Amino acid sequence: MSELPISKGERTPWIKFRRCLWYVAALIMVGTLVIYSSVFQESWSLNPRTSTPNSSTSHDSVPPLVDEYTVAYPHEYHFILDELNRCREESPFLVLMIPVAPHNREARHMIRSTWGNVTMVQGKVVSHYFILGQSREENGAETIEEQLLRESRDHRDILQSDFLDSYHNLTIKTMLMFEWLSTHCPQTSYAMKVDSDTFLNVHNLVGMLLKAPQHLYMTGIVVRFAPVLRDQNSKWFLPFSTFPESVYPTYAIGLGYVFSLDLTRKILEAAQHVRALYIEDVYVGLCMKHLGIPLTDPPRNDMFMIWKPSDTGNCYWTSVITTLLHSSNQLLDVWKSYQIQAQSGC
Numbered sequence: 486m487s488e489l490p491i492s493k494g495e496r497t498p499w500i501k502f503r504r505c506l507w508y509v510a511a512l513i514m515v516g517t518l519v520i521y522s523s524v525f526q527e528s529w530s531l532n533p534r535t536s537t538p539n540s541s542t543s544h545d546s547v548p549p550l551v552d553e554y555t556v557a558y559p560h561e562y563h564f565i566l567d568e569l570n571r572c573r574e575e576s577p578f579l580v581l582m583i584p585v586a587p588h589n590r591e592a593r594h595m596i597r598s599t600w601g602n603v604t605m606v607q608g609k610v611v612s613h614y615f616i617l618g619q620s621r622e623e624n625g626a627e628t629i630e631e632q633l634l635r636e637s638r639d640h641r642d643i644l645q646s647d648f649l650d651s652y653h654n655l656t657i658k659t660m661l662m663f664e665w666l667s668t669h670c671p672q673t674s675y676a677m678k679v680d681s682d683t684f685l686n687v688h689n690l691v692g693m694l695l696k697a698p699q700h701l702y703m704t705g706i707v708v709r710f711a712p713v714l715r716d717q718n719s720k721w722f723l724p725f726s727t728f729p730e731s732v733y734p735t736y737a738i739g740l741g742y743v744f745s746l747d748l749t750r751k752i753l754e755a756a757q758h759v760r761a762l763y764i765e766d767v768y769v770g771l772c773m774k775h776l777g778i779p780l781t782d783p784p785r786n787d788m789f790m791i792w793k794p795s796d797t798g799n800c801y802w803t804s805v806i807t808t809l810l811h812s813s814n815q816l817l818d819v820w821k822s823y824q825i826q827a828q829s830g831c
């Protein structure tokens with residue numbers, strides 16, 4: 486069929502039809518692009534081999550991979566016990582954030598009477614908050630919630646949100662910590678996520694931070710190329726279907742990592758795109774990888790310690806920043822040793 490000379494403005498039915506076809510084709514192309522980009526932006530673990538085996542759940546949109554190794558985040562949780570203005574008013578240089586189970590009053594008590602009671606170092610204000618979810622248990626006549634309310638009034642250091650507090654939900658707790666810091670502490674330079682069963686030398690921590698980078702900074706025990714645990718009996722088991730890579734991203738071990746406050750917003754942005762795994766420190770590492778921000782090793786590799794050496798004489802406690810203890814019950818004794826070492830000119 487030869488081209489008919491058509492004057493401008495004239496539309497034959499055939500041209501109209503072609504135009505219509507063109508629109509349909511364009512629409513299909515755009516639609517495909519939109520679907521593809523949403524699939525690939527979501528994260529690596531949405532490829533077909535890792536999607537949920539239950540096909541009844543797959544409709545037009547890609548369903549989130551929900552299994553026992555992921556957690557419900559992002560999601561809008563609410564704080565039941567909060568400190569709305571305290572951080573803004575005190576403008577601490579450093580905030581210590583301590584995840585703790587609701588019933589673990591003992592650990593909170595130990596921390597308040599040891600490193601949690603250090604509130605000023607080299608003229609810099611330091612404060613601490615405990616971060617909790619909700620408990621399932623009831624404790625005798627007085628519920629845990631009532632105890633917590635009283636504890637919160639007495640100490641003003643309790644942040645409790647409305648998710649179920651459990652080991653598998655620690656990532657939710659960590660992400661709520663970032664949310665809380667980013668909205669409540671506008672003048673704060675650094676924060677540390679620190680477990681309740683650790684010794685913390687706040688003086689050395691502040692000393693290190695006064696010389697540290699001020700932006701996009703995270704440090705602690707930085708682990709690189711750690712193999713993913715595929716043994717089902719491991720506490721940190723991850724199946725291939727949830728996490729297909731063979732090594733974890735570079736991450737800082739959860740017992741104690743430090744970061745500049747500008748990272749909180751960045752990590753929360755990344756969390757919109759990276760599926761939340763139950764292993765909280767690895768998940769933060771995944772967010773950092775997504776952001777392309779490298780972690781920083783501490784100035785010395787004997788500052789953040791996982792194991793307490795058998796010999797803690799020789800100024801051990803005055804030279805470290807953190808050491809993991811067997812339980813927070815050890816904290817009072819260790820704190821005494823630390824004070825003795827500090828007073829003996831270590």
Ligand SMILES: *[C@@H]1O[C@H](CO)[C@@H](O)[C@H](O)[C@H]1NC(C)=O
Binds near residue numbers: 539540541542
């Ligand atoms: C999909 O999962 C639901 C709930 O987990 C179950 O009731 C249903 O039988 C499953 N369907 C298929 C096709 O496996």
Ligand SMILES: *[C@@H]1O[C@H](CO)[C@@H](O)[C@H](O)[C@H]1NC(C)=O
Binds near residue numbers: 598599
């Ligand atoms: C905290 O330290 C102050 C001294 O700086 C002391 O008076 C107070 O008793 C301490 N509080 C606890 C709970 O140990």
Ligand SMILES: *[C@@H]1O[C@H](CO)[C@@H](O)[C@H](O)[C@H]1NC(C)=O
Binds near residue numbers: 647648650653654657
């Ligand atoms: C985690 O928290 C969510 C929200 O409260 C809850 O629905 C879920 O059951 C919790 N998961 C575990 C394993 O505790």
